[in-house]
Every structure is written in C-alpha cells, then in structure tokens.
Amino acid sequence: MPSLAVLGHPVAHSKSPAMQNAALDALGLEGWEYGSIDVRPDDFRQLVQSLPGRGFAGANVTIPHKRAALEVADSASDAADAIGAANTLTFTPDGIHADNTDAPGLIAAVRDQMEELKGRTGMVLGAGGASRAVIWALAEAGIAVSLWNRTSSRADVLAAEFGVETILAGPDAGIDPGHFDVIVNASAAGLETGDALAELPLDPGGFRSGQVVVDMVYGASGSGSLIETAERAGAQTIDGLEILVRQGAESLEIWTGREPDLDVMRRAVRK
Numbered sequence: 001m002p003s004l005a006v007l008g009h010p011v012a013h014s015k016s017p018a019m020q021n022a023a024l025d026a027l028g029l030e031g032w033e034y035g036s037i038d039v040r041p042d043d044f045r046q047l048v049q050s051l052p053g054r055g056f057a058g059a060n061v062t063i064p065h066k067r068a069a070l071e072v073a074d075s076a077s078d079a080a081d082a083i084g085a086a087n088t089l090t091f092t093p094d095g096i097h098a099d100n101t102d103a104p105g106l107i108a109a110v111r112d113q114m115e116e117l118k119g120r121t122g123m124v125l126g127a128g129g130a131s132r133a134v135i136w137a138l139a140e141a142g143i144a145v146s147l148w149n150r151t152s153s154r155a156d157v158l159a160a161e162f163g164v165e166t167i168l169a170g171p172d173a174g175i176d177p178g179h180f181d182v183i184v185n186a187s188a189a190g191l192e193t194g195d196a197l198a199e200l201p202l203d204p205g206g207f208r209s210g211q212v213v214v215d216m217v218y219g220a221s222g223s224g225s226l227i228e229t230a231e232r233a234g235a236q237t238i239d240g241l242e243i244l245v246r247q248g249a250e251s252l253e254i255w256t257g258r259e260p261d262l263d264v265m266r267r268a269v270r271k
Contacts, residue, residue, distance in 0.1 A: 003055050004034040004255065007047070007069075008062035011038045013191075015218070015241070015269045016060055019248055022268035023260040032057075032256075041068065048072050052091040058255040059089045060248070063188060066129025073098035083136045084161070085129035088251040099254055102133035105247030106184070106214070107141065109238050113182075113212050118142035123167065123180040125200055126187030127154040130216050134186045135162050143182060148175065148201070150187070169201045177213075177230075178206040184214040185226060191217050197226040209234030216243050218269075241269045 006016040020034035037059075039047045044065050049072065051059060061069040066085040070076060073086060074095030080086045086098035107114065122138045124131055127149035135158070138145050145164040149155035152168060159166045169175045177183055183202075190196030196215055197204060207213065213230035218240030227237045245265045252260045 001031040001033065001055060002057040004032065004058050004060075005037050005051075005056065006034075006060040006062060007037050007039050007044070007065060009038055009040050009064060011036045011062065014062065015244060016248060018271070019245065019265045019268045020252060023249070023252055023265050024256075026261050026264045027256065027258050029256060029258070039065070041065065044068050045072050048089065048096065052096075056091055058091060058251070060251055061087050061089060063128065063130075063191070066132075070098050072096060079103055079136070083132045085132045087129070087133070087247065088254060090254060099251070100133050101247040101250035101254070102130055102216075102243075103137040103140075104250050105243055106134060106137050106216075108246045108250075109242050110182075110212060110214065113236060114141050117182055117212065120144070120181035121146070121179065122182040122184070123148065123175070123177070125149070125183070125185045125189070125202075127151070127158045128186070128188070131158065131186040132162075134184045134216070135164060138182065138184070139164065146180070174201050174203045176206040177202050177211070178208050180211070182212045182214070183230075184216065186216045188217065190215065190226065195225050197229055200226070202226075204229050207233035207235050211235040212238070214238045214243065215240050218244060242266075244269060 024032045069086040076098040080098045080100040083100050088099040090097045122143040122145045124134050146167050147159045148167040155166045189199035207230045213235045227239050249260050
C-alpha cells in the first residue's frame with residue numbers, strides 16, 4: 001500500500017491530505033493514501049530517510065523544510081537545483097529524488113497572463129523556500145523582480161543569489177503596490193491569521209486594475225484580505241488554494257504517472 005504525506009512544522013492546517021486523497025480516489029488508485037507528518041527541523045533528515053522503509057512512495061514538503069528537502073536528496077531536477085529548494089520528494093530504488101513543483105504550479109496558475117507580463121515588473125514578498133521558487137519562475141518568464149522580506153539581510157542574500165533587486169520598507173513606511181504589475185506573497189504572512197495584508201507593508205489603497213496578485217498562503221478564512229483588497233481594486237487574483245491545487249497536481253503526476261483531475265482537487269480544498 002503506497003503512502004504519501006506532506007511534511008511540515010506546523011502542518012495541521014494543511015489541506016493537502018484532503019485534496020490528494022480525493023485525487024487518488026478519482027484516479028482509481030486503490031491502496032494509495034496521503035497523510036501529514038509534523039516534523040521539527042532537527043528531526044527532518046532522519047524522518048525523511050526512514051520513509052522509504054515505511055512504505056512511502058513520496059512526500060510533499062512545506063514550511064520550513066524546503067531547503068533541507070533538497071539537501072537530503074540524492075538527486076534533483078534542474079529546477080530544484082536552480083531554485084535551491086524542493087517541495088516534492090520521490091523515493092526510488094536509486095535513492096531520494098527532489099523536485100520543485102511550486103514554480104511550475106505558479107506558472108500554470110498564471111499561464112493566461114504570462115505573455116502580457118513579460119518585460120513587466122514584479123514584487124515577491126518573503127525570502128524562504130517558496131520565495132526562491134517564485135523568483136526563479138518570474139525571472140524565467142521575463143519579469144523584472146524586486147524582493148521584500150521582513151528581515152532585510154535575508155532579502156539581500158537571496159536577491160544577490162538570483163540577481164534581483166531588494167525593496168527596503170518597514171511596517172510603518174509601506175510599499176505602494178501600484179508600482180508593480182505582478183505581486184506574489186510567498187512569505188508566511190497570513191498563515192496563522194488568514195490576513196496576509198495586515199502583516200505586510202503594503203498600502204491597501206495602491207492596488208489597481210491590470211495587476212496580477214497572487215497569495216501563495218491560504219489561511220483558515222480562505223483568500224484573506226490581500227486577495228479581497230486586490231480584487232476590489234480590479235486586479236486579477238489567484239489565491240493560495242489554487243496554487244496548492246496546481247503544485248499538488250504536478251507532484252501527484254510525478255509519483256503516479258497519472259494526470260489528476262484539477263476540478264476534483266479544487267472541490268476538495270474549498271469544502
């Protein structure tokens with residue numbers, strides 16, 4: 001009976017088990033099951049290395065383990081290597097293989113807008129594993145990226161690695177989001193409260209039509225005020241649940257070789 005799981009800390013909030021189990025059932029893959037495992041950073045490597053012997057075929061990886069997931073792997077996709085983080089592990093007879101489906105998941109979610117965004121400006125909020133994937137994906141799409149993080153030194157290091165600019169702004173100074181054509185919250189803001197905008201230095205009055213605003217985080221309250229505020233201003237928005245569906249579908253196809261039904265996955269996460 002092949003097992004799958006999402007590994008994180010915290011992870012109790014994750015909708016991945018409901019989503020992936022619904023997709024597995026729809027594919028008719030009997031015996032497959034997907035769960036969640038809360039694992040602290042100090043225990044991550046040991047846990048991952050134990051999973052193949054416990055019948056696991058693969059695992060998704062979320063905050064705060066995405067860089068550690070790449071480090072524990074025996075091999076990695078070109079994208080995972082370039083990004084420097086992984087969110088998908090596959091256990092094979094040859095060892096642990098790392099992939100990053102955050103980047104293709106984001107690209108799939110905004111595919112309709114990508115061509116018109118080429119050559120435009122983008123802002124990424126956050127400097128963790130998800131941010132690395134977002135910066136890489138946007139840069140590959142020809143978008144000029146600027147990066148903000150609450151800890152500016154982390155933003156400086158990441159920006160230098162990817163050759164992008166940083167934005168200096170404190171909670172009181174504020175950033176005018178109207179200067180950017182695409183905005184992606186890839187930070188943990190909103191993870192616990194569901195209200196990312198309250199935790200980010202963005203002027204709520206600066207959103208406008210013609211923008212694409214993406215929140216990689218989904219909270220207990222759903223889309224949260226970042227998405228709602230941007231929508232009211234006329235921006236095109238993509239919430240964290242759609243991003244979850246897209247990257248989860250990419251992962252499931254890696255493990256099973258089957259293309260899952262996106263609508264089945266969407267219904268499961270939005271119940």
